[in-house]
Every structure is written in C-alpha cells, then in structure tokens.
Amino acid sequence: MDSAAILPGLSIIDQLPLLAVVLPMLAAPLCVLFGNRHIAWLLAFLASLFSFLFSFHMLLQVMDGDVLSYHLGGWAPPMGIEYRIDAANAFVLMLISGISTVILPYARRSIAYEITKVSHTLFYCCYLLCLTGLLGVVATGDAFNVFVFLEISALSTYVLVAMGAERDRRALTAAYDYLIMGTIGATFFVIGIGFLYSVTGTLNMVDMAERISTLEDNRTVQAGFAFIVVGMGLKAAIYPLHLWLPGSYTYAPSVVTAFLAATATKAAIYVLIRFMFSVFQPEFIFELHTFKWILMPLAILAMFAASLIAVFQTDLKRLLAYSSVAQVGYMILGISLASKTGLSAAIIHLFNHGITKAVLFMVVGAFLMRVGGSFTKYLNGLGKQMPITCAAFVVGGLSLIGVPGTAGFISKWVLIDAALQKDLWWLAVLIVLSSLLAVIYVWKVVEVLYMKQPDETRVLKEVPYSMLVPMWVLAIACIYFGFDTDLTLRSATVAAESLLSGGIK
Amino acid sequence: MRHHLLLRVITKLLVGPILIFALYVQFHGEYSPGGGFQAGAIFAVAFILFGIVFGLDKVQEVFPPWLVHKLSAVGVLLYAGTGVYSLMLNSTYLNYSSFSPSNPISGQHWGIILVELGVGITVASVMVAIYYAFAARPPVINDEEW
Numbered sequence: 001m002d003s004a005a006i007l008p009g010l011s012i013i014d015q016l017p018l019l020a021v022v023l024p025m026l027a028a029p030l031c032v033l034f035g036n037r038h039i040a041w042l043l044a045f046l047a048s049l050f051s052f053l054f055s056f057h058m059l060l061q062v063m064d065g066d067v068l069s070y071h072l073g074g075w076a077p078p079m080g081i082e083y084r085i086d087a088a089n090a091f092v093l094m095l096i097s098g099i100s101t102v103i104l105p106y107a108r109r110s111i112a113y114e115i116t117k118v119s120h121t122l123f124y125c126c127y128l129l130c131l132t133g134l135l136g137v138v139a140t141g142d143a144f145n146v147f148v149f150l151e152i153s154a155l156s157t158y159v160l161v162a163m164g165a166e167r168d169r170r171a172l173t174a175a176y177d178y179l180i181m182g183t184i185g186a187t188f189f190v191i192g193i194g195f196l197y198s199v200t201g202t203l204n205m206v207d208m209a210e211r212i213s214t215l216e217d218n219r220t221v222q223a224g225f226a227f228i229v230v231g232m233g234l235k236a237a238i239y240p241l242h243l244w245l246p247g248s249y250t251y252a253p254s255v256v257t258a259f260l261a262a263t264a265t266k267a268a269i270y271v272l273i274r275f276m277f278s279v280f281q282p283e284f285i286f287e288l289h290t291f292k293w294i295l296m297p298l299a300i301l302a303m304f305a306a307s308l309i310a311v312f313q314t315d316l317k318r319l320l321a322y323s324s325v326a327q328v329g330y331m332i333l334g335i336s337l338a339s340k341t342g343l344s345a346a347i348i349h350l351f352n353h354g355i356t357k358a359v360l361f362m363v364v365g366a367f368l369m370r371v372g373g374s375f376t377k378y379l380n381g382l383g384k385q386m387p388i389t390c391a392a393f394v395v396g397g398l399s400l401i402g403v404p405g406t407a408g409f410i411s412k413w414v415l416i417d418a419a420l421q422k423d424l425w426w427l428a429v430l431i432v433l434s435s436l437l438a439v440i441y442v443w444k445v446v447e448v449l450y451m452k453q454p455d456e457t458r459v460l461k462e463v464p465y466s467m468l469v470p471m472w473v474l475a476i477a478c479i480y481f482g483f484d485t486d487l488t489l490r491s492a493t494v495a496a497e498s499l500l501s502g503g504i505k
Numbered sequence: 506m507r508h509h510l511l512l513r514v515i516t517k518l519l520v521g522p523i524l525i526f527a528l529y530v531q532f533h534g535e536y537s538p539g540g541g542f543q544a545g546a547i548f549a550v551a552f553i554l555f556g557i558v559f560g561l562d563k564v565q566e567v568f569p570p571w572l573v574h575k576l577s578a579v580g581v582l583l584y585a586g587t588g589v590y591s592l593m594l595n596s597t598y599l600n601y602s603s604f605s606p607s608n609p610i611s612g613q614h615w616g617i618i619l620v621e622l623g624v625g626i627t628v629a630s631v632m633v634a635i636y637y638a639f640a641a642r643p644p645v646i647n648d649e650e651w
Binding site for chain 1: 574575592595602603
C-alpha cells in the first residue's frame with residue numbers, strides 16, 4: 001500500500017454519503033452521556049437536520065444519473081463495505097431524514113404528554129439509533145451491511161413501540177409481536193443473503209448482480225430470492241404478512257407511529273426494490289412469475305381487504321394503520337408491473353404516502369394530547385374546537401384518497417398510467433375502486449370531526465405551535481408536491497431508470 | 506448465600522483472574538482469536554458472578570447502574586470517534602492507516618486497538634446492564650408465599 005492510495009485527501013463533499021448516516025449514530029451515545037433531555041433533543045434535531053441537508057445535496061448530485069461511491073476504511077469494493085448513492089437511495093434518504101427533521105420539533109411536546117420525563121433522553125437515543133439504521137439500510141451497497149442496519153433500526157423500533165406502555169399496556173404485546181415477526185423477517189433475509197453468498201462468494205451488491213446474471217437456473221439463487229422477498233415482505237408489511245403493523249402503530253407513542261409509518265416500511269420497500277431490480281434481474285423467469293402470480297394478486301388484495309378493514313375501525317390510529325397496509329399494496333403493485341413507469345409509481349408513492357401518513361398520524365397525536373384517546377367517539381365535533389388541527393387532517397385525508405391537487409393524486413396517476421401502458425385497463429379500474437374505499441374511511445372521520453355535535457362541557461384549545469407548525473409544514477408539502485412534481489417525479493423517474501438499466505452500474 | 510462458604514471464597518478467588526483474562530483477550534484481539542466482544546463478555550461475567558453470590562446491592566456498590574449506562578455509550582462513542590478522527594485526517598471513515606501515514610501498519614494496530622476497546626467497553630456494560638435489569642425485577646410471587 002503506497003501512502004497516496006491510503007490518503008486520498010477527501011473533501012467534505014466526498015464524505016457526505018457517510019456523514020448522513022454517521023451523524024445520528026454519533027448523536028445517540030452523546031445523548032446518553034449528557035443525560036439531559038433538552039440537550040438530547042437538540043442533538044437529535046441537529047443530527048437529523050444535517051443528515052437531511054447532506055441527503056438533499058447528494059440527491060442534487062446524482063440527479064443526472066451519477067453514482068457516489070464511498071469506501072469505508074479505505075477498502076475498495078468488492079472486498080470492503082461500500083456506500084453507494086444513486087438517485088433511488090438519495091431520494092429515500094432525503095425522505096427519511098426530512099420526515100425525521102420535521103417530526104422532532106413536534107416530538108418535544110407530544111412525548112412530554114405520552115412518556116415520563118425520565119425516559120426522554122433514552123427516547124431520543126433510540127430514535128436516533130432507529131434513524132441511523134434506516135438511513136444505513138438505504139445508503140449501503142453491501143448486502144450484509146443492509147442486514148446489520150436493519151437490525152439496528154428494528155431493535156430500537158421495538159423499544160420505541162414499547163414506550164407506549166405508559167399510556168396503554170397493550171403496547172408491550174404489540175412490541176413483542178413486532179419483535180417476533182421482525183426477527184423472523186430479518187432471519188429470512190439473512191438466510192437469503194447466505195444462499196447468495198454461498199453461490200457468488202461476494203456480498204457487494206454490484207458484484208453480486210454481475211455474478212447472478214448468469215445463474216438464473218441455479219436453485220440456490222432461486223431459494224435466496226424467495227427468502228429475501230418473504231423476509232423483506234414481513235418488514236414492509238405486504239398484505240398477509242402485515243399482522244404486526246396495526247398493533248404496533250396503534251399502541252406506539254404518536255411520534256413513533258408518525259415516524260415509523262413514514263419511514264420504516266418505506267426503507268423495507270426500498271430494499272425489496274433494490275434486490276429485485278438491481279441484484280436480481282427482472283428478466284429472470286422466476287422473478288417475472290413472482291411479480292405476476294404472487295406480488296400483483298397480494299397487492300390488489302391489500303388494496304381492498306386492508307381498506308375494507310380500515311372502514312370498520314373505531315380507533316382512528318388503527319384505521320390509519322390498516323390504511324397504511326393498503327397503501328403498501330399500491331407500492332407493491334407498482335413494483336409488480338416491472339416497467340419503468342410502474343417502478344417510478346412505486347418510488348413516488350413511497351415519498352407521497354410518507355408525507356401524507358406523517359401528517360395524519362401527527363394529527364392523531366394532537367387529538368390524543370387534547371382528548372386523551374383516539375377512538376372516534378372522543379373526536380365528536382372536534383372540527384369546531386381544534387379547527388387548525390382538523391384542517392390538517394382534511395388535507396392529509398384528501399392526499400390519502402388521491403384527490404387532484406394533492407401529492408396522493410400524482411402517485412395514483414402515475415400508477416394508473418403504468419397499468420394502462422401494459423394494457424391492464426381492469427387494473428386501472430381496480431385502483432380507482434380501491435381509492436373509493438379510502439374515500440369512505442376518510443369521510444367517516446371527517447363526518448365525526450365536523451358533523452357531530454361537540455361535547456360542550458369540555459373546553460379544548462389547540463395544541464401548541466411547536467406541534468402545529470410541523471404538522472402544517474407536511475400538510476402544505478402534500479399540496480405542494482401535488483402541483484410541483486419536478487423534484488419528486490424527476491427523481492423517481494431517474495431512480496427507476498438507473499434501477500432498470502441493468503442494475504447499479 | 507451467607508452459609509455457602511465455599512462459593513463465597515471461590516468467587517472471591519475467581520473474580521480477579523476472570524478480569525485479568527478478559528483484559529488478556531482484549532489486548533490480544535488483533536493478533537490472535539479474541540477481541541472486544543469476547544473480552545467484554547468475559548469481563549461482565551466477573552460482575553455477574555459476584556452479583557449472583559453476594560447479591561445485587563453489593564455488586565451495584567462496585568459498578569453502579571448509572572456508570573453502566575454511561576459506559577455503554579462511551580464504548581460506542583470511542584468506536585465512532587475513531588472513525589471521525591480518521592475523517593479529520595482527510596481520509597475515509599475508519600481508515601486506520603491515516604493515523605500514521607509514515608507507517609500504515611502501526612496505524613492499523615492503533616485503529617484496531619481503539620475500536621476493539623470501544624467494543625469491549627460497550628459489550629461489558631451492556632451485559633451487566635441486562636443482568637441488572639433482570640435481577641432488579643421484583644419477584645411476581647414473594648419467596649415467603651411459595
């Protein structure tokens with residue numbers, strides 16, 4: 001090793017792929033060391049903010065199809081671990097760190113209500129670790145590293161969900177369910193990686209993709225694919241594997257639910273996309289069959305069954321949780337079309353649904369803080385008592401349905417476009433029909449908020465500004481991205497192109 | 506355990522050698538089998554054994570819970586900090602060679618030793634923290650009521 005190769009003399013711009021992931025990881029132990037909840041909040045916010053700025057800068061760098069490659073420890077891939085940023089991950093990185101940055105100011109007052117003060121420092125520590133894990137899963141180009149980060153995010157998520165136990169003891173069983181299912185998912189994923197490693201002898205995704213491309217008929221590769229799809233399917237809550245989701249979303253503290261709903265399943269879907277389109281070739285017969293006979297039927301089932309279940313929920317949080325399962329269905333549907341437009345539909349819905357669900361769950365957190373519960377019977381007539389909060393719910397609800405002029409419309413539009421390109425007109429009809437189910441469950445809540453007589457005996461005031469502002473930042477983002485699709489649609493298209501052009505080059 | 510003279514004497518004899526053996530495994534990690542994780546686990550075993558025989562209060566006098574929590578963070582910070590230090594030297598994250606550009610091999614040694622020390626501290630304190638968490642739980646049924 002000559003010293004020139006060892007000391008490349010990197011500038012701060014070259015370090016961005018790493019810094020975006022490492023900053024939250026550094027902040028987490030610092031929170032514990034300082035042991036003060038105000039400092040912990042500040043650290044979390046700063047780490048998250050800088051992570052967002054770095055991700056955004058990277059997205060601008062890779063918008064024209066470039067790839068940023070960062071070699072950890074100076075070990076060149078395929079031997080060393082590589083962080084590999086292209087349009088697809090930069091976009092998801094931006095979503096995750098951006099949502100986290102908006103949610104943290106909201107978190108202060110919300111957890112002050114839902115969690116005892118003693119645990120606040122540890123809450124921020126776990127939150128940062130979860131953020132690190134999710135960012136790492138997305139940033140890395142090493143298959144085993146994905147698993148490591150996946151576990152970091154999952155383990156901290158279990159703790160975060162269990163913190164809801166102070167308000168409702170059922171959070172403990174929900175967290176335990178999630179623990180079992182999440183662990184099974186991660187185990188399946190790592191078994192799949194093990195199979196692929198045994199065949200290819202490499203863990204670097206680009207290298208793996210090259211070696212797999214000639215191994216279509218290899219049984220071990222096929223088994224590895226099956227394990228990875230099922231494992232990630234559990235993490236992403238694809239319809240029959242979604243059972244952990246309603247419980248943990250319902251009983252977790254509101255901040256955690258808003259954060260997880262907007263980011264955790266999205267990271268899992270990103271990994272699924274990365275493996276299906278970059279590591280494995282979408283032209284493989286077994287993969288095409290998976291798309292056509294497994295993923296598409298399940299996606300359609302999710303769109304209808306989960307939406308139908310959502311219609312009959314009496315707890316607003318659980319209603320939105322089932323709606324999340326249905327929305328994951330749309331993303332999987334986009335993936336299963338295996339076309340450029342389909343893939344961009346999945347990626348853009350990932351973003352649009354992320355911001356939409358974050359608004360809705362933040363509103364639920366605000367309701368919870370004022371009326372003490374999220375059952376619809378507590379919410380009668382809140383539209384008159386908390387008008388600003390309820391208006392945010394309406395905006396989020398419209399975006400969830402996919403009304404023109406909101407972010408949700410754009411993703412449904414691209415998805416329908418993708419279906420029509422494949423001459424699947426019946427699929428386009430099904431997408432519209434399932435959106436009608438969303439109309440029903442959103443209307444159900446709007447009716448409760450605005451049409452029912454409020455309980456005059458209770459005096460309610462709006463939640464503090466530190467909660468209202470983040471909520472409305474995202475609500476306005478829902479509308480903004482419904483009109484200005486330059487950033488979202490362009491990144492999603494570039495991402496889909498780079499994913500489909502023979503994988504990560 | 507007041508009556509178990511043998512257990513108490515043997516434990517007192519063993520705690521010291523266990524700690525030394527842990528340090529041996531720790532600082533041989535970069536040459537021979539061993540390293541931070543194993544060393545941390547062995548180090549924690551000394552405290553857990555002491556706790557089992559002499560009681561939770563006694564072991565917490567030696568190694569109070571607040572210290573356990575802080576140390577588990579210190580270890581992670583040491584690991585991550587080693588990486589940040591290499592960033593400050595204008596190199597990639599955790600590129601140990603940058604610690605001593607004239608002699609990269611010795612830089613690699615220093616890097617590994619620091620990182621393994623971080624791992625060892627965190628593993629030892631997390632193991633002890635888990636033991637404390639379980640041992641400090643109030644029994645569901647009181648011993649007298651059996």
